[in-house]
Amino acid sequence: MQVQLSGILSQAAGGARCVDCAGATIGELLQALLLKYPEMQSHLDDGIAVAINGEIYRDRRDQPIPANADVFLLPRIQGG
Amino acid sequence: MPYETDYTNQGFSKVGTRVNRPDGVDKVTGRAKYGADANAAGQLVGRILRSPHAHALITKIDTSKAEKLPGVKAVLTGKDFPDLTGGDRGMMNILENCMARGRALYDGHAVAAVAAIDADTANEALKLIKVTYKQLPHVTDVDEAMKPSAPIIHDWVRTTGVTPAPTTASNVAQRTEFGHGDIDAGFAQADVIIEKSFKTEQTHQGYIEPHACLATLGPDGSGELWVTTQGHFTFRNVCASLLGLDVAKLRVTASEIGGGFGGKTHVWTEPVALQLSRRANRPVKLVMSRDEVFKATGPTSSTSVDVKIGAKRNGKITAASAELRYQSGAFPGMWAMLGAMTSFACYDLKNVKSVGFDVLVNRPKVAAYRAPSAPMAAFAVESVVDMVAAELGMDAVEFRIKNAAKKGTKASYGPVYGPIGIGPTLEAVKNHPHMKRKLGKNQGRGVACGFWFNFGGQTCTDLNIGVDGSVNLTVGTVDVGGSRASLALIAAEELGIDYEQVRVTIGDTNSLGHNDTTEGSRGTFSSGMAAIFAARDAVEVLKQRAAATWGIPVEQVVWEAGEARAKGKQNNNLPPLSLKEIAAKSPRTGGPIAGHNEVVADGAGVSFASHMCDVEVDPETGATKILRYTVVQDAGKAIHPDYVEGQFQGGAAQGIGWALNEEYVYGDDGRLQNAGFLDYRIPVCSDLPFIDTQILEIPNPNHPYGVRGVGETSIVPPLAAIGNAVSNAVGVRMDHVPMSPPRILKAIEAAQG
Amino acid sequence: MNGVTVSAKVNGDAVQYVCPPDESLLDVLRNRLNLTGVKEGCGTGDCGACSITLDGRLVCSCLVLGAEAEGREIGTVEGLSEGGKLHTLQEQFIEKAALQCGICTPGFLVAAKVLLERNSNPSEEEIRYALAGNLCRCTGYDKIVRAVQSSAKIMRRGKKASR
Structure with a gap:
């Protein structure tokens, strides 16, 4: 599937805004991404949010990713 | 997925009613206990010595005289906090902010601490500590700090987010970029392009309760911390990690919290108080003064923002771009990134680009402040939106409606939106009676939109049913705005019992599993979700007890209207069993009845608001009076409408203060000039009118009741709404917040040439 | 000392x-x-x-x-309260949701009580100026002013009834 990377995350993928990666769940996807781009580790440590068809998941690694989903990776953010 | 979190469109009998809050009596009688209201036998008074310099090397600290003063039980400096961070830069930044390590980075940076038998002795001891400083060049302005000639705050900072990676130090900690499409092509299609720069000054959350804690830590590594905080579990984890304690051995109890607004999501003095206690082996109470709160705790960023928007004659925006420079104080943050993410989130844009620069300066470490970073970006963007509409000769509301994001829009920060409320809030504004009010001389009206994210996160909740049928719900999210009332309503709704039968308690860190901090408008969203599931868990037990009492299979039992009912013709002779009846029998049917839930409440979604306001500006003095203010916001589902309105009104009032008065004033010496409520003037009762509210309910598809977070978004539009109103009133575009009387007069005079 | x-x-x-x-x-x-x-x-x-x-x-x-x-x-x-009975202002602050975090509430109640002792029928503006020395950061003062208004009304009615 095509995974879109936002801002600072794309730097860890050599500047790519969109990468090809597979995974049935968020956890699998992030694992696959890490194999491909080891520099992603520090971002994973800081926390990553995954938007699947617009819904943002910050913590749930078992969340399934449907076929043809719009998948977008964001840095984890703070609130007030 | 362990639980079905989808919205079900169920009917409600309790949720949505305006019941009295359960902590009301405690709070109107003075019984409620806040951070500074707890005491322990043998407690000492903790005090902190702070740097008077904006930037200085600490060449020597002599504490010997202070240590010899009778009644002084502990004195600490940076060297008393060994580095246990294992190379974690983020944790080291927290530690260094709590206590300077060889260098003072801002006016108010902690350099030493004492614990003594009383306040007089502690204050005397502070005077006896001799610190030798070597002053260094400083910088407090965000644009100045970005210049190559600026003094470097940290020599280890390399700008992240740029290629190739820099090899020299910079005050720009991070560059972030969001957006899609081709803005050059988009601007080429535009008939009208407006480009403008804006500035906003630094403000403080301004909670009325200063930071306060009572810390006890023994030589065995076991401790207690009573503290005013938005997240006692987070405080526990951070303190334990910085001080080398076992997480389970530090019990943190959240006091009643006298306001937080993001400023109490971070530790400031708590690790110091614990370390003082460990050294003295006595409880230490450490309460900040208001001066310390301003100088050394969480203000928001001051900013400098450029916005460019292009549109066609038909009113469609063809391209939008922004460069946002946010200072994060003396330590890196994510504040410019949040500004870049939120800046254009209200609009449906084909070509959009936001670039954020997170910049270090000699000011206190920036903390989250209610929808952090979004109000400043909204000020700049919504001002230019108004300017483009005016240039096109279009109504500013119609122009926004035409370009509003909707379901399926690719958000400027990346993902695609589900069902969202920006369009409906704008339609509500358009049709609101407020918009028909006639404006008089020197009066102006402004409208602006705002966006913020909602968080879910880790949540753990217990629900215990007493033998009399009353219910205790224990949650781990601190109640900052009335969430106990909302959560009791939810438990009552699920169990089918009276609201008055439920008591909600905020559990300490030893009574529940981890709960994330109450931030990101998550309290009622996430603990509400956990309360629903905990109650449903308890209902399963109630059904089993009823089934056992009747001697029928549990499959034949349903829970309806607060009672177990036996289904099927064969059970016609079995009268229903109420929760009360089942609870009364519980000691003999298997013991206590409880429900429990731990959940990662994801899918919180996003939140939108549109505000309108009328102002009158006195052309002689430059003073602005808010004549009327109206908030329209999507709440998903308002569990307790009073407290949803309260969030709308409170956020608007904070925004009004930010827009018109509040600002940190630094002198050329890098020192804060106005660290008190007299000179840092937050809105008082006579400054404001009644603040009208309209709650929209566009259900969040990812919450069983459709709930969205409501706490933060209301502070996003006011800067821009008031900026647009003042600009319309005086006929000059305001580009600098706060729009204090001198700034307005200056703008009027400049326009008159 | x-x-x-x-x-x-x-x-x-x-x-x-x-x-x-x-x-x-x-x-x-x-x-x-x-x-x-x-x-x-x-x-x-x-x-x-x-x-x-x-x-x-x-x-x-x-x-x-x-x-x-x-x-x-x-x-x-x-x-403020007499025995088990809350003062009307205390009741109305709860009823009208005039408090959120509650840290400013004791001060507001005392200030409002003094106001109503001197002026049993204050205008909105008089209430706002009488309470201008008390800061609240949570509510935007809206529901506080309303709670004082309704308290004044109830207390006036009470006085009339007891006459």
Whole structure:
């Protein structure tokens, strides 16, 4: 599937805004991404949010990713 | 997925009613206990010595005289906090902010601490500590700090987010970029392009309760911390990690919290108080003064923002771009990134680009402040939106409606939106009676939109049913705005019992599993979700007890209207069993009845608001009076409408203060000039009118009741709404917040040439 | 430092305390008399969280010395309710959701009580100016003003009925 990377995350993928990666769940996807781009580790440590068809998941690694989903990776953010 | 979190469109009998809050009596009688209201036998008074310099090397600290003063039980400096961070830069930044390590980075940076038998002795001891400083060049302005000639705050900072990676130090900690499409092509299609720069000054959350804690830590590594905080579990984890304690051995109890607004999501003095206690082996109470709160705790960023928007004659925006420079104080943050993410989130844009620069300066470490970073970006963007509409000769509301994001829009920060409320809030504004009010001389009206994210996160909740049928719900999210009332309503709704039968308690860190901090408008969203599931868990037990009492299979039992009912013709002779009846029998049917839930409440979604306001500006003095203010916001589902309105009104009032008065004033010496409520003037009762509210309910598809977070978004539009109103009133575009009387007069005079 | 012995009345009860001559009445109330309903928000008289009455007059207790209270009557939030019955203002603050975090509430209640004792039918503007010395950061004051308005109405009705 095509995974879109936002801002600072794309730097860890050599500047790519969109990468090809597979995974049935968020956890699998992030694992696959890490194999491909080891520099992603520090971002994973800081926390990553995954938007699947617009819904943002910050913590749930078992969340399934449907076929043809719009998948977008964001840095984890703070609130007030 | 362990639980079905989808919205079900169920009917409600309790949720949505305006019941009295359960902590009301405690709070109107003075019984409620806040951070500074707890005491322990043998407690000492903790005090902190702070740097008077904006930037200085600490060449020597002599504490010997202070240590010899009778009644002084502990004195600490940076060297008393060994580095246990294992190379974690983020944790080291927290530690260094709590206590300077060889260098003072801002006016108010902690350099030493004492614990003594009383306040007089502690204050005397502070005077006896001799610190030798070597002053260094400083910088407090965000644009100045970005210049190559600026003094470097940290020599280890390399700008992240740029290629190739820099090899020299910079005050720009991070560059972030969001957006899609081709803005050059988009601007080429535009008939009208407006480009403008804006500035906003630094403000403080301004909670009325200063930071306060009572810390006890023994030589065995076991401790207690009573503290005013938005997240006692987070405080526990951070303190334990910085001080080398076992997480389970530090019990943190959240006091009643006298306001937080993001400023109490971070530790400031708590690790110091614990370390003082460990050294003295006595409880230490450490309460900040208001001066310390301003100088050394969480203000928001001051900013400098450029916005460019292009549109066609038909009113469609063809391209939008922004460069946002946010200072994060003396330590890196994510504040410019949040500004870049939120800046254009209200609009449906084909070509959009936001670039954020997170910049270090000699000011206190920036903390989250209610929808952090979004109000400043909204000020700049919504001002230019108004300017483009005016240039096109279009109504500013119609122009926004035409370009509003909707379901399926690719958000400027990346993902695609589900069902969202920006369009409906704008339609509500358009049709609101407020918009028909006639404006008089020197009066102006402004409208602006705002966006913020909602968080879910880790949540753990217990629900215990007493033998009399009353219910205790224990949650781990601190109640900052009335969430106990909302959560009791939810438990009552699920169990089918009276609201008055439920008591909600905020559990300490030893009574529940981890709960994330109450931030990101998550309290009622996430603990509400956990309360629903905990109650449903308890209902399963109630059904089993009823089934056992009747001697029928549990499959034949349903829970309806607060009672177990036996289904099927064969059970016609079995009268229903109420929760009360089942609870009364519980000691003999298997013991206590409880429900429990731990959940990662994801899918919180996003939140939108549109505000309108009328102002009158006195052309002689430059003073602005808010004549009327109206908030329209999507709440998903308002569990307790009073407290949803309260969030709308409170956020608007904070925004009004930010827009018109509040600002940190630094002198050329890098020192804060106005660290008190007299000179840092937050809105008082006579400054404001009644603040009208309209709650929209566009259900969040990812919450069983459709709930969205409501706490933060209301502070996003006011800067821009008031900026647009003042600009319309005086006929000059305001580009600098706060729009204090001198700034307005200056703008009027400049326009008159 | 030599302590000053002070005799005063707090919420109708006679009290005696010893305090240093430079100790604020706020610290006396909170630390010596355990009246922690009186809050400290600033210590400089700017926020009103420590509002009390001194011989019926509204003051910031952080700006009064403990020693100055000799022979005087002090009223705090703890003295507002009578027995088990909340004061009308207390009831209306709960009923009208006029508090969120609640740290400013004791000060507002004391200030509002003084206002209504002097003016049983204040206008919105009079309420807003009377409460302008009390800072609230949560509510935007909207529901506080409404709670004072409804309290005034109920208390006027009560007076009429008892006549």
